[in-house]
Amino acid sequence: MPEETTAPSARQVELLEAAYRYALAHGLADLSLRPLATAIGSSPRVLMFLFGNKDGLVRALLARARTDELAILDRLGHGGQPDRSGQPIGLVPAVERVWAWLAAEEHRPLLRLWAEAYARSLVEPDGAWAGFARATVDDWLAVLAACQPRPERDSETGAVRRTLALAVLRGALLDLLASDDEPRVGAAVRHQLALLRG
């Protein structure tokens, strides 16, 4: 049985990818091995063999979701760091870009999955979900920090400003996922950007 430390086999990533697509469509809350296995053309036996147990599978799925999350973060960093001048892009443009990504229709399934995992890890801090919420807070705060110019980044108000930016983004995301009213929520985000600039 492959340990967590060993590199994943080809078959493992193949099935994980299929299971990930399934999870995006059906959620993680009542994920069950047998329906999942038949949907992706496998069997519970194989999933057990490749991921150890169900918790291992869920952990792998959460890690896979985090990969998608980190993809945009990297793109943000790449769009920010090598700005031909090596200067970070600043907090406001960073929020602008992140919101454009969050508001894109095709990212809804991933974001719903994220919300589900986040909430679950709050209620049930042990098991496969452990630390997920906390980890994403730290991830995003670090990225936003990297977008702030040097003197601001290390200041006290700089830390407050990026915590606030994160809160606005996530609160707006929650609203958007529930109401699907991009014009209203997007206007609120842009309003905040104006406040932060001023």
Added chain:
Amino acid sequence: MPEETTAPSARQVELLEAAYRYALAHGLADLSLRPLATAIGSSPRVLMFLFGNKDGLVRALLARARTDELAILDRLGHGGQPDRSGQPIGLVPAVERVWAWLAAEEHRPLLRLWAEAYARSLVEPDGAWAGFARATVDDWLAVLAACQPRPERDSETGAVRRTLALAVLRGALLDLLASDDEPRVGAAVRHQLALLRG
């Protein structure tokens, strides 16, 4: 079997209250009738009799949670409306009060439950959770609107401002639930209040 329209019996509210306390402690995700029933000194049979089926129980629990939520909303309105002058208190003081309530340690279980139900209703828009997320968005937006003075309330920017205020509150709440770092998150909220005032 008592319909949803009939008034709940004494025994029904008694058991619902006990089940609610249980849900606050254990979450709704993997709520199961037998453990719940034994914990509150009842039996699955009785829960089925009083609530029809499990979905009915969950629906009743969500409605019960919403009662707690509406309690603070009412208190906000009472602290806002009869300000001796009949004038609303304004958006900024409203956010201030709501945040004080959200950040209070004793409300964490309720807020975790809220987050769980919210996320779940996003992923699984049918069944007992249906519309929960959407309903709370509308609830809170309406309350924030009621706190805005008359000309602002009906304006376009007034709607944007209260959407933004809601986003900040909920984003900050998510951060707080995950990080338990009230000083950092509270500072961000206060920073936002300064921005909104200016």
Added chain:
DNA sequence: CACCCACTGACACAACTGTTTCAGTAACGC
């Protein structure tokens, strides 16, 4: 050829799920 290794199918196991059936019990109006 033999050998190993990653992978897989069929099936059984015990535990748990929501729900139902049947048989009550206690209180109350008549």
Added chain:
DNA sequence: GCGTTACTGAAACAGTTGTGTCAGTGGGTG
């Protein structure tokens, strides 16, 4: 007294859950 109403206990139902057992398969390497 009798019947009705609200509630309850014990047990069983069929289905699903995660997981274990045993026996393979096919391909690559020695």
